[in-house]
Amino acid sequence: MKKKFYSFWGVSQLLVGAMTIGLVSCEKSSELLYDFSETSESSIQSRAISVADSVSLFSNIDEFKKKPETKSYSYYPETDEFYSSNMYAVRELPFALKVRGGGVVGQPYLSTQGMRKELILSAYSSSKFYLKILPPSSGIPYLIYSKSYNKPLVCGQYNNDPNNKLVFVWDSEDISSGSWDLIPSTYKGYFSIENQTYLGTADPNNPWSVFNYSIEVKSNGQVGYAKYNKQPQQEFLLEFQDKFKVKEIAFEPKAVVTELDPVVVYSNGQTGAVAGPSNITIYAKKDVKDTSCYTEKGALKIPMANEEQMFLRPAIIAGQFIAPGNFSSGEMPDSTIFLPRAPYTSTTYEIPKTLSVTIPVEVDEPSLIKVTTYLKKYSVKADYTITMTYRNGNEANDREVKFKGSWYGIINTTSKAKPDEIVTIPLEEYMKSLSNNNLQ
Known part of the structure; x- marks a missing residue:
């Protein structure tokens, strides 16, 4: 009996021990499972941090004893006297960056992906950037910021690929590798x-x-670096979205005026019955086309608020260039000589025009009159300055940009290039010639 009791007690102890071990094992499993979950999350976080930390800023300027000259944003007066003021006028205005060529076909725009991430190429212009301009004493020509993240573009690298320098949107105001200069193409x-x-x-x-x-830009869609050699993949359009209004187009008082071959106008007339010498008038008309073309200089390309707006054109009177503006005919102001208007465009714009002249003719008898008239035609090159303005938000004053340029145009006039050639044929003689021609 004692043996059975001890046996039962032993079995009970084993069962309790097994249950205890089982419970401990379950608790340990729960702890291990919890620890694994914690470790996994920590591991994921550490990997994310590791990926972020694998990007670093890059600057090697201190390695060079002889450095290129650092310039401020105002150093192009020899090619564009308004460069400084114009660049300041577009500060902090959003623009897309569009490469002139190369890279990936159909993806010309630089696009952001987030902070601490590299720029890539895109088919869309949705990513916008803007310029910040610091005082010249900073030695920094420009800072370029992402509009979406309000953080600077910088030169950086992936630490596991240090030979491939790329353009990143940074996640702080660290601009130690974010100084840029814009060189006009x-x-x-x-x-x-x-x-x-x-x-x-x-x-x-x-x-x-x-x-x-x-x-x-690279063929794999990355945005990296190279020594500049005027290639399409190295030049970028600042494509502004805010449009400026034209305030004024002011022409210089002198221009290059070249007289071209005259416009030849043929006209005919016939007198009625006349007795003795008589004066009649021949009316001559010819449809021609003037042209207008504005060639704007300067680094920036600024969109106009109203591209369909039409402007007065220069005129030629007595072979002299007359700029649009204050002009009087007799006792009254006259602007009709500057019409028809033309748009501000760099493509040659044609302006249909009708030249009308009158030719007085003296005849002694009923006659057929044939007249050849020669009218002056000019080619004109005139320099001008265009002023455009934009009001940014709640700013008190308009921002203003100016560009110089040259206007090229063809101007047809009703001024005589030389005397009219007038042939009068007595009607009787004319009728006889017609009759003889019919008989032949």
Whole structure:
């Protein structure tokens, strides 16, 4: 009996022990499961942090003893005297960045993906940027900011790929690698965008061959850098969305006026019965086309608020250039000589026009009159300055941009290039000639 009791007690102890172990095991499993969950989340977070931390700013300017000259935003007076004031006028106005060519076909726009992420190419212009201009004493020509994140563009790299420098939107105001210069291209509105802290040398043995790397789009869609050599993939249009109103187009008082071959107008007339000498008038008309073309200079390309707006054109009187503006005919102001108007466009715009002249003729008998008239026609090149304005938000004053340019036009006039050629044929003689022609 004792043996059975001890056996039962032993079995009971084993069961209790097993249950205890089971309970402990369950608790441990729960703890392990909890720990695994915590570890997994921590691991995911650490990986995310690791990915973020794998991006770093890059600047090598301190490695170079001879550095390129740092310029402020006002250093192009020789090619554009309004460059400084115009760039200041467009500060903090949003624009898209559009590459002139290269990269990925159909994806010309630079696009943001987020902070601490590289720029990529896109088919859409939805990503906007803006310029910040610091005092010249800062030595920074421009800062370029993402409009979506209000953070600067910088030169950076992935630490696991340090030889591939890219353009990033940073996540702070650290601009140690975010100094940029905009170099005007020969294509209006396009710029080379130089990073001022990423330098290279064309010749390692020549300390004077130091250059700044410029942004270049790649065929894989990345936005990296290269030495600027005027390639399409290295030039970018600042495509502004805010439109400026034309305030004034002011022409210089002198222009280059060249007389062209005259317009030839043929006209005919017939007198009625006349007795002795008589004066009659021949009316001559010819449809012609004037032309107008504005060639604007300057670095920026600014959109107009009203592209259909029409403007008065220059005129030619007595071979002299007359700019649109205050002009009097007799005792009264007269603006009709500057009509018809033409739009402000760089493509040649044609203006239909009818030239009408009268030719007085003296005859002694009933006659057929044939007249050849020669009217003056001019080619004109006139320099001008256009002023455009924009009111930004609640700012008290308009922002103003100015551009110089040259207007090219063809102007047809009713001034005589030389005396009319008048042939009078007595009607009797004319009728005889017609009769003879019919008999033949």
